[in-house]
Amino acid sequence: MLTISQLAGYVGVSVRTVRHYHQLGLLTEPPRDHSGYRRYGADDVIALKRISTLARSGVPLAQIPGLLAAEPAEFGRAIAGIDAELETQIAELRQRRDDLAQLPSAERLCIPDEVAEILALERELGLRETTVEIERNSWILLSAAYPDMLAASLAMKRACLADAEYRALVVAMDAAVDWDPDDPRLVDLARTSMAVLQRLYPVEVARAEAAEWARTDEVTVGLLIEMNEQSSPAWLRLYELVGELTREGGYPDV
Structure with a gap:
């Protein structure tokens, strides 16, 4: 024994x-x-x-007791069914390995090539990594919430980055990330932002596209604001100032 x-x-x-x-x-x-x-x-x-x-x-x-007591024909059918399930699992694991092999770097995870190109350009402009990270996370959030609007948003961003004054504005905003929210320079930066906005995105165009952009729900807006507030209170104040100017300028409040 x-x-x-x-x-x-x-x-x-x-x-x-x-x-x-x-x-x-x-x-x-x-x-x-x-x-x-x-x-x-x-x-x-x-x-x-x-x-x-x-x-x-x-x-x-759970299936072993039944197999141990099964007749030969029943045993064969059960084994064939289990084999088919294993084949499906093997196919799924192979697909996971293929998907795993296609994963990009940690930075490019969840973002398309077009966004990666934008981030690369912003680095060329000298923006700090904190700013680039905020930009990347914003694209991830927006692409998750509104995938059908991603192409239009990317086209607008590329057009803006092709503009010298917009690039200068981006660099200025990057410099302001560590400012105090009460810094009076934010008022001037807000006015500069408004001037660039009016030229690149006229109020008439904004009104025509208001219905589409109105789909930006309060939850997503709140998440974006939370992200910016955690990273830069100065930017949050800047967005408030620009918001006041856009409303005064007749832009739709979406």
């Missing part, structure tokens, strides 16, 4: 596995002898070997 450790070693499994099979009712648990140990015989070795062979082959533990 064998102890549980001898049984496990005889079959090539762990003692923990044997106990797990006992808990699931797959393997009958023998009574203890006078010394308090459970003793296993030949039938237990055979049963454990059959169970472990099925488990190693990928058979779900």
